[in-house]
Amino acid sequence: MIEPDNLSRAVEAVLFAADEPLSIEAIRAHVGEETDVRAALDEIAGFYAGRGIELVCRGGRWHFQTAGDMAHLLRREREEARKLSRAAIETLAIIAYHEPVTRAEIEAIRGVQISRGTLDVLMEAGWARPAGRRETPGRPLTYVTTPDFLTHFGLASRRDLPGIDDLRAAGLLDPVDLAMADMAIAEEVETEAEED
């Protein structure tokens, strides 16, 4: 379908025209199944290195975006209107660093119950989603982050989470021992105030 020397142009055009990040399979569906899309992506990434636009891979999906050092020219103040609450930010971090993680485990780390709205905000933003149940008594639902989470925060994968290696080495990401959290987790606290 595409001659090899035209492949990098073709991949570039497809990614440029796409309205969402594309996996290599999705790109292949447009430029031909028998193509070395991976090599073309590397070539394009090299071509754009140091320019005002860059090609990035987030969770296995590729897209073009503006270079980070151009933020001051482009930053849109309006986007910050919906600020995340402290509860939501901490909950998002706990899901990202501990996934898959149950609601009880999130509460054990934070030492306080989370209101339903906190998880809703993260799921509505498309950054967290339910991911099956843990096979323990009560079969609690677990939560994980999404590819959109990686895309939004500019992470190639969860291994890119800031400081994750140090935290793991310090044992701070070990499975949460719920029994250890027996001291004073708020049981009936009205936590709606968190969202304000």
Next chain:
Amino acid sequence: MIEPDNLSRAVEAVLFAADEPLSIEAIRAHVGEETDVRAALDEIAGFYAGRGIELVCRGGRWHFQTAGDMAHLLRREREEARKLSRAAIETLAIIAYHEPVTRAEIEAIRGVQISRGTLDVLMEAGWARPAGRRETPGRPLTYVTTPDFLTHFGLASRRDLPGIDDLRAAGLLDPVDLAMADMAIAEEVETEAEED
């Protein structure tokens, strides 16, 4: 605001992130009033020449677009296997046994009207085609089968189609199924009426 060697990167990022084509003045509002945006635009246009993305100017406003010769990649065709409807397969059979045949003759033989879509499907499949007009009042169009029809059904020629006697011998003229066939026809007439 922007160092000269960073200007083309900045203009590139601003144009990329913009949701509409930008005039030089509009670009300047982002990258600084004292900048030579025109020169930066020329540099960018040169950089992208021959790539999958191109910088274009329309009525004094600049924007990026996918290279014209890559437009066909943005539209992906996916083939889905679909079975011919009963009306279509009967119409095809009549054309094959009686060609060249007009629409009115097909309806007379079938005993049921055919919808416009039925012949369209057969032509889309590449199995039937119009073949001149009959020199009778109204000069109706006639239809014939195509070489693709023979290929698809594994026939060397139309003479390979089994004759009426062969069909009878094979039990294909057995009137046992007639009641059911009549019911199916009745339903089909209703649905075709809806389609039109």
Next chain:
Amino acid sequence: MDSDPDTLTLDLEGWEGPLDLLLALARSQKVDLKQISILALVEQYLAYVEQAHALKLEVAADYLVMAAWLAYLKSALLLPRDPEVEPSPEELALRLQMRLERLNAMRDAGARLLARDRLGRDVFRRAAPEGLRTVRKAMWQAEIYDLIAAYGQINARNRPVFHVVHDRPVMTLDAALERVSQLLGMQVDWATIESFLPDTLDGPFRKSALASSFVAALELARMGKAELRQQSPFAPLYLKATA
């Protein structure tokens, strides 16, 4: 968070639970949570909660539960060790410190995540992409059998069909009249209408004969040539010639 515990306002509502308050107190003590004094932290917490005037009892409850637990921890740390008690107070203190470290780590991680170049705030995708489209194309399928079977159906459906109506044996009213009046002349006594029917095994013909003979009997009665008698509905019907 970084305010001096001595100047904290007497309000628990600013804290996200006892652990949040403990963490703030611990951070005011030392930057490295590994180096904090648990005893001092307990003192700070108890002092803070003591002077705090909670606005809501249900909010204060958690802080009081934690205060009670910390008071227990403090006494366990200060009193001579009871080897029977598991886990040891040092172990409990270590667990508390670990919990503070975990929460602290996640708080920092959240802040670092939010400070990254975020898509739509710091870096941008193309605002007006052409978009990719998928066009579905039908690949029509049919087998030779479908084709010839369909033609067979059309033929079978539209072949001329002859309808032949077979003669059904019936006894006409005239025949019945003649037969019943003849038999009635030879009969002296009452006889059932069935005895006037021809001797036949043909069911439909027998039914026809019965119906016609009944009508014939009515006709003969009307002409005054026969008498009819029946005890009750559906009882046997008797015929006799008029005397």
